[in-house]
Amino acid sequence: MLKYRLLSPRWRKVLADLWGNKLRTLLVVLSISVGVFAVGMVYSSYLMFERDLDLSWKSAAPASASLYADPFDEELVDSIRSLRGVKEAEGRRNVDLRVRTAAGEWRQMYLTAIPDYSEQKVNIIKSQTGAWPPGDGDVLLERSSLAELGVAQGGSIQVETADGHKRNLKITGVVYDPSQLPSLFSGRSYGYINMDTLEKLDVERQLDQVNFVVEPWVLSGKETAPIEAVGRRAWSKLEQGNTTVFWLQVNKPGEHPLQSVINALVMLLTVLGVLSLLLGTFLLVNTVSAILTQQVRQIGIMKAIGARRDQILRMYLFLVGVYGVLALIVAAPLGALAASAVTGFMAQVFNFNSGGLELPPKVLLLEATAAIVVPVLAAIWPIWHNTGVTVREAVSDHGIGSVIGKSRLDKWIDKLLARINLLSRPVLLSLRNTFRRKWRLALTLLTLTVAGTVFMAVFSIRASLYSTLDDALDYFRYDVSVGFTQNYRATRIEHEILKIPGVRAAESWGFTSGRILRNERKESEDEASKNVFILAPPVSTKMIQPKIIEGRWLLAEDESALVVNTETLKDNPQLTVGSMAVIKIGNRKLRFTVVGIAKSTLTGPIVYAPYPWFTGAIQEAGGARSVQIVAQSTNPRDQIDLGRKIEEHLKKNNLRIQNVDITWEQKQRIRSQFDILIVFLLIMAVLLAFVGALGLMGTMGINVLERTREIGIMRAIGASSMAIAKVFIVEALCIGVLSWLLGVILALPIAALLSYQVGVMFLQSPLEFSFSFLGVGIWLVLSALLAVVASLLPARKAAKLSVREVLGYE
Structure with a gap:
């Protein structure tokens, strides 16, 4: 108490303002904390x-690149290792088969055979628990596959x-295989x-993959x-060994394959985190x-006894x-804990090791700047x-007169409300009070509108992602x-497939892969594209529906015609x-004429050629080499069961299967991969909604204090506690609905822009935009609920004020 008395009056006033109005202090601290928490969590998570x-x-x-091909011998790996520019190369064998889960379901599995586990130099696999290396008939499971x-x-x-x-x-x-995509993403x-x-496993002791480091x-x-x-030269080496190469996978130097996805996710969270900080700042300015x-x-009074303007400025x-x-x-430790939880979750999703909780000094400095300086x-x-x-203006202020509207907007609102006869007086008073403090209303609306806009935009991004996928x-x-692992007669395949109950239609396709050359010269092979998949369906196929954006689809009389998709055009x-297209398939060079361009469909670079030719x-x-099947049932479970029946039937008839999808x-x-993004965006949107609710609660609390005498007058003329509370609840509802209307107007262009950017960042092409009216409806309900909840405490406080208390209010 003695120390408190030793403080100068101005600092005692600061402490009194902090402690005397605990609710207001709590709201302001929470509003700033949310923004600081969001910024700190995002930046710490990024680090x-x-x-x-x-x-x-x-x-x-990690390998600089990997080549996938038909089975070959170890000597071909040695030939790639000897190429100029190759530092190290290692071969592996991948076996694609079915595995039975503990729940009794059959799923796809890759078993990888490595010639020498003790001499790994590329894409190193690390033992975590148990035996090392695997014995004959044993398997070591990658940790992401256990669950x-x-x-x-x-x-x-x-x-x-x-x-x-x-x-x-x-x-x-x-x-633990750091170079492997986690099971969640690959399926x-x-x-x-x-x-x-x-x-x-009925597989020859050969290799089908080469990983090399340049x-x-x-x-x-x-x-x-x-x-x-270098990869194209290695491709040619394998082809010289009479091996068909299917794919060349190139990794960006020093970067995880999912790094761009994570960076894009962090960038979106950063934008929303900064928005949270700005909204918290707006709320502070309002308060x-x-x-x-x-x-x-x-x-x-302070000025009357000698206080200067700069002294009052420093005090506030x-x-x-x-x-x-x-x-x-409040925010710094919570941000660190949240960042640790987010990183741990992402480590499981993307299959990397998490280093645990950390609060780097640079994060703390950023949080301090966001919490204090801003x-x-x-x-x-x-x-x-x-x-x-x-001094004269200050001591003559009465509160009520200072907020009487005199602008054209105020007069227009007064005239409009005067014509409404259906509403009760408390409701009319609420509508009028909504526009009394326009600057405060503007800041409150800004906070809630931004929160609502982001919330509705997130739902539109979700709808756009699903629309693009569909x-x-x-x-x-x-x-x-x-x-299939090899070529079979199409008539034999379809004959066997159509025997199986539940199959409505089947269609066999030719399939292989190759590289598109600039021309037929030998030198052009070193400048060829990485790889394309070549599909040869019947020209009248009903199994796919490519979207032709230029030219035409294949015709029955076509021979060397080719349709390419937009993903192929990137390379x-x-x-x-x-134009003419030369494709090298094994040791053959085939000439095609491009007759059409189709839109890519999340399937990679594909070209289409007529099946017979x-x-x-x-x-x-x-x-x-493949067959496409239409099931009689549209039920997903029936289709999964049908896939299993087809696999069993074909294997019994000596058809070697590569995969069943x-x-x-x-x-x-x-x-499910899209949902990870949506969950994070929704979490940030909820944070923004929380800031908006805090802002509205603060506004209503201030309005109660500002209208204390008005409440007394209403009490004096017989207004009930419920009627007084209703005035403030309806006012909050008006603000909530106004923010919803403004949010709907802004949500459409913002959602379109964000959907475009999300598509470019995650899928390398814009999303098919779809505006979510579901999000609009949900936010309408939420904004109304937030308004009611935010107004309950101030309304309760207003309803409890007695005539004696308000008459003594200064």
Whole structure:
């Protein structure tokens, strides 16, 4: 108490303002804390992502590029290792088969065989628990696959080979493969075996993948072109060994394959975090202006006894600084905890090691700036403006007269309300009070409108993502796709498929991959595109529906015609309708004429050729490597069961299957990936809504204080507590509905812009924009609920005021 008395009067007043109105202090501190928390969480998460993802990725000695091909011998790996510019190369064998989960479901799985686990130099796999390396007939599971399979170390898994044989593999350990996409994104489980186990899986002891690292002098920053050039030479080496290459995967130097996705996600969260900070600052400005309006007489008295304007300015700025310090104390540890939780969640989703909780000094400095410096700077103008009042103006202020509207807007509102006879007087008073303090109303509306706009825009992004996915998968008119390890007669495949109950239609396709050359010269092979998939469906196919954006689709009389999709044009911009295209397939070079361009559908670079001519040109006439099937049932569960029946039937008839894909499962997997983004955006939108609710609650609390005498007059003429409370609740509802209307107007262009940017960042092409009216409806309900909840406490306080209390109010 003695220390308190030793303080000068101005600082005692600051403490009195802080402690005397605890609710107001709490609201201001919370409003600043939300913004500081959001900024701190996002920035800290970004730093932890950057640190942990980079460490995990580099610890694997990641490949610069990988080549996937038909089986080949180890000698071809040695030939790639000897290429100029290649530092190291290693071969592996991937076996694509079915695995039975603990729940009894059959799913796709990759088993990778590595020749020598003790000499790994590229894409290093690390043992976490259990045996190392795997023994004959054993499997080491990648850690991201444990939850997918529902199994644990020491147990076993049952797999089914391409020949239909079932084998049990003992789980002797768990490993971590930083270079592997997590099971959540790929939809497949991963296991690692030795080369001896291949024979038990009906697979030859050969390799089908080469991972290589280029020499440092090859690299040019983050550019992938130098790596692609080396990859094309390695491709040619494999082709010289009579091996068909399917795919060249090039990694950006020093960057995780999902780095761009994470960066885009963090950038979106950063934008929303900064918005939270700005809205919290607006709320602070609103509150400070209201405090000064309420304390006009106090300012006049201070000036009357000698206080200078700059002294009063410093006093109120100090008050704002204290608000900021309190907010920092609350937000900094919460932001660090949230960042740790977010990083831990993302580590599971993207399969990297999380370094745990950390609060870097640079994050703390940013939070301190956001909590103290930004609010103080924002408060200078309203404080300076309101402290300019003269002593005479201050001591003659009565509160009511100072807010009587005199503008044209006020007069127009008065005339409009005077014509409304259906509403009760308390409701009319609420409508009129809504526009009394226009600056305060504007800041409150701004906070709620931005929150509502972002909330509705997030729902529109979600709708646009789903619309884009549905539009892309509308290309697929089949329910099940089966790929084979080799070429089979199309008539045989379709004959066997149509025997199976539940199949409505089946269509066999030719399939292979190749590279598009600039011309037929030998030198052009080193400048060829990375790779394209070549599909050869019947020209009258009903199984797909490509969207032709230029030219035409294939005709029955076409021979060397080609339709290319827009993804192919990114690597081959020289292709236009009517131009010539040379594609190298193995050791063959085929000439095509481009007759059409189709829109890409999340399927990568694809070109289409007429089935009869193409299969003859690659000496597989009448054959097929895949079959597309339409099910009789539209039920997803029935389609999954049908896929299993098809696989079992074909394997019993000696057809070696590479993969079985259910279109519905692919759609659900992609949708679940989109949902990760949506969840994070919705969390930030809810934070913004929370700031808006705090702002409205603060506004209503200030309005109650400002209208204390008016409440007394209403009491004196017989107004009930319910009627008084109703005035403030209806006023809050008016503000909520107004913010909703403004938000709807702004949400359309903002949602369109954000949908475009999200599409470019995550899918490298704009989304099919779809405005979400569901989001509009949800926000209308939420804004009304927030308004009611935010007004309950101030309304209750107003209803409790007695006539004696208000008559003594100064």
